[in-house]
Amino acid sequence: MGALATALNGAQDDLRSMGVSHPALEQLLAVARQNGALAAKLTGSGQGGCLIALAPEASIANQLSQKLAAAGATATWVEPLLCDD
Structure with missing residues (x-):
C-alpha cells in the first residue's frame, strides 16, 4: 500500500503543478x-x-468519509481495497 500511496501523492503533486487542481479540491x-x-x-x-x-x-x-462530508464534499463512499501490503 505504501507504493500506491507514493504514486497517488506524486501524481497529485504533478497535477497541482500543471494547474489542473482547484482550491476547493485542494482543501x-x-x-x-x-x-x-x-x-x-x-x-x-x-x-x-x-x-x-x-x-x-x-x-x-x-472517519475520512465523515470528515470530508463535514468539509463540504457533496458525496462520499468507502470502497475496500484488497492488497497484501
Whole structure:
C-alpha cells in the first residue's frame, strides 16, 4: 500500500503543478491527509470534480468519509481495497 500511496501523492503533486487542481479540491485533499489518508488525489477532469483518498484501514476510511462530508464534499463512499501490503 505504501507504493500506491507514493504514486497517488506524486501524481497529485504533478497535477497541482500543471494547474489542473482547484482550491476547493485542494482543501478537501488537505482534510483527507489531516485525518489519516495515506494519499489523496483528484480524479476525473479536475477543476474541483472528484477525489480519491487511500486509508490504511476501514475505520479510518469511514472517519475520512465523515470528515470530508463535514468539509463540504457533496458525496462520499468507502470502497475496500484488497492488497497484501
